[in-house]
Amino acid sequence: MISQPLTIHSWPRAIMHIDADAFFASCEQAIHPELKGMPVVTGKERGIVAAASYEAKAKGVERGMRLFEAKKVCPDVVLLPSDYETYSLFSIRMFEIVRRFSPDVEEYSIDEAFVDLTGMRRSFHGHYSHIAQRVQETITRELGISVSIGVSLSKVLAKIGSKHKKPGGLTIIPGNEIHIYLAKLPVEKIWGIGANTSAFLRKFGITTALEFAVGKEEFIKTYLSKPYQEIWHELNGRSVYPVIRESKSDYKSISKTKTFTPPSKDEEFIFAQLTKNLENACIKARRHHLMASRLIIFLRRQDFRDMGIELKLNRYTAYPVEIVGLLKDGFREVYDPDTLYRSTGIVLAGLQSGTSVQYTIFDDVPRIEKMVKIYNAVDEISSRFGKHTIQHASSLQTKLQVQHEGDRGDIPVRKNELFKGENRRQRLGLPVLSAKV
DNA sequence: TCTGGGGTCCTAGGACCC
DNA sequence: TCTGGGGTCCTAGGACCC
Numbered sequence: 001m002i003s004q005p006l007t008i009h010s011w012p013r014a015i016m017h018i019d020a021d022a023f024f025a026s027c028e029q030a031i032h033p034e035l036k037g038m039p040v041v042t043g044k045e046r047g048i049v050a051a052a053s054y055e056a057k058a059k060g061v062e063r064g065m066r067l068f069e070a071k072k073v074c075p076d077v078v079l080l081p082s083d084y085e086t087y088s089l090f091s092i093r094m095f096e097i098v099r100r101f102s103p104d105v106e107e108y109s110i111d112e113a114f115v116d117l118t119g120m121r122r123s124f125h126g127h128y129s130h131i132a133q134r135v136q137e138t139i140t141r142e143l144g145i146s147v148s149i150g151v152s153l154s155k156v157l158a159k160i161g162s163k164h165k166k167p168g169g170l171t172i173i174p175g176n177e178i179h180i181y182l183a184k185l186p187v188e189k190i191w192g193i194g195a196n197t198s199a200f201l202r203k204f205g206i207t208t209a210l211e212f213a214v215g216k217e218e219f220i221k222t223y224l225s226k227p228y229q230e231i232w233h234e235l236n237g238r239s240v241y242p243v244i245r246e247s248k249s250d251y252k253s254i255s256k257t258k259t260f261t262p263p264s265k266d267e268e269f270i271f272a273q274l275t276k277n278l279e280n281a282c283i284k285a286r287r288h289h290l291m292a293s294r295l296i297i298f299l300r301r302q303d304f305r306d307m308g309i310e311l312k313l314n315r316y317t318a319y320p321v322e323i324v325g326l327l328k329d330g331f332r333e334v335y336d337p338d339t340l341y342r343s344t345g346i347v348l349a350g351l352q353s354g355t356s357v358q359y360t361i362f363d364d365v366p367r368i369e370k371m372v373k374i375y376n377a378v379d380e381i382s383s384r385f386g387k388h389t390i391q392h393a394s395s396l397q398t399k400l401q402v403q404h405e406g407d408r409g410d411i412p413v414r415k416n417e418l419f420k421g422e423n424r425r426q427r428l429g430l431p432v433l434s435a436k437v
Numbered sequence: 438t439c440t441g442g443g444g445t446c447c448t449a450g451g452a453c454c455c
Numbered sequence: 456t457c458t459g460g461g462g463t464c465c466t467a468g469g470a471c472c473c
Contacts, residue, residue, distance in 0.1 A: 050441085065438075066439095192472080194471050194472085196470060196471085225448070252445070254443090254444090310467095
């Protein structure tokens with residue numbers, strides 16, 4: 001198999017990576033000043049630590065920890081459910097600030113950005129570290145959260161830089177100091193190298209990022225696939241990953257899953273969950289003017305095995321009524337009444353942009369046009385009064401179960417003054433960023 | 438990390454064609 | 456019945472990320 005040749009930018013790049021510190025927890029502390037200096041943890045709604053403030057981390061709270069454990073090591077911990085909409089607003093503000101310094105910004109995730117600073121020293125009268133410092137100061141002053149920054153020759157190296165010192169770190173890794181940082185870094189900590197690949201590399205005696213970086217090209221090309229060859233170049237200071245400015249709008253797939261507690265084997269309830277996922281996915285697809293041609297359904301058993309099926313849609317669509325029949329058929333194939341399930345999920349795939357319905361000669365055109373009108377109205381009402389003001393009858397079952405949505409406890413919910421008069425993200429028609437947890 | 442939710446990209450291998 | 460070489464499209468599944 002012939003792999004594509006890699007594009008290596010001949011000119012040395014200067015890439016900055018900005019990573020917010022304990023983002024969710026920091027947003028909560030910025031909104032609720034009374035929480036400043038206190039150990040704050042978000043993730044109440046799902047029982048494990050999604051983000052922990054540095055005060056909580058200092059007492060031994062770690063990400064992914066069960067909440068009862070967190071309480072044990074830190075009895076005065078303040079537990080909050082995650083409030084993604086608010087964090088998204090902070091995120092938007094953060095990217096706006098970064099763009100004041102350079103237009104070449106990639107919104108990598110809700111709390112991370114890459115910036116291509118190549119050639120920008122002149123306009124800021126000084127070294128790249130001064131730009132980074134000003135970005136850092138501005139974000140802290142205007143948003144009340146801190147960020148860590150790394151600057152180096154490639155994205156992978158910039159990431160290593162931003163992780164090197166947290167919180168509030170600023171790490172520049174020039175070409176002649178790369179080896180110093182890589183020598184101390186275990187291979188599995190490299191962005192893009194996970195448990196599997198690091199286990200493989202260890203078999204060849206490669207345990208540090210430096211040992212990987214100084215590996216012979218011959219070896220890398222023989223044993224590793226394209227993504228790892230790219231990382232190898234990046235570690236050596238040869239930039240292959242460009243900073244991508246375009247904001248994300250073209251999805252390859254849209255998925256929705258939801259776990260329910262306790263697990264269930266109730267056919268109607270489980271199908272209702274599935275329908276609700278379908279509705280949510282379709283809402284998102286319509287918001288992005290996308291239609292799907294493939295539908296993947298899966299039921300997750302209590303033992304975490306997924307049982308699924310993939311179905312082809314007879315035309316591109318983003319309307320649940322057109323899909324729900326097929327959903328039922330697929331569900332019947334997969335569902336086993338004697339099995340306990342913990343979650344359901346659907347994936348809309350084979351996406352194509354467009355909003356107009358494609359007709360075939362068999363279609364009842366007036367009926368479809370009526371359906372589109374109804375959904376337009378549904379989307380409009382939902383955008384004004386909130387999601388699921390209107391929903392399919394078959395997903396009503398989900399309401400009958402007691403839903404354990406985390407309430408805000410005794411912390412009053414207040415909007416930061418920053419966002420006064422600002423509508424929620426969805427009302428602006430902006431995509432909701434997928435959140436890092 | 439005993440396990441939430443949302444994504445991307447790559448590769449191998451089968452089906453099919455000339 | 457056996458024998459080539461080459462291409463394309465599609466899908467499943469792995470691996471990884473936040």
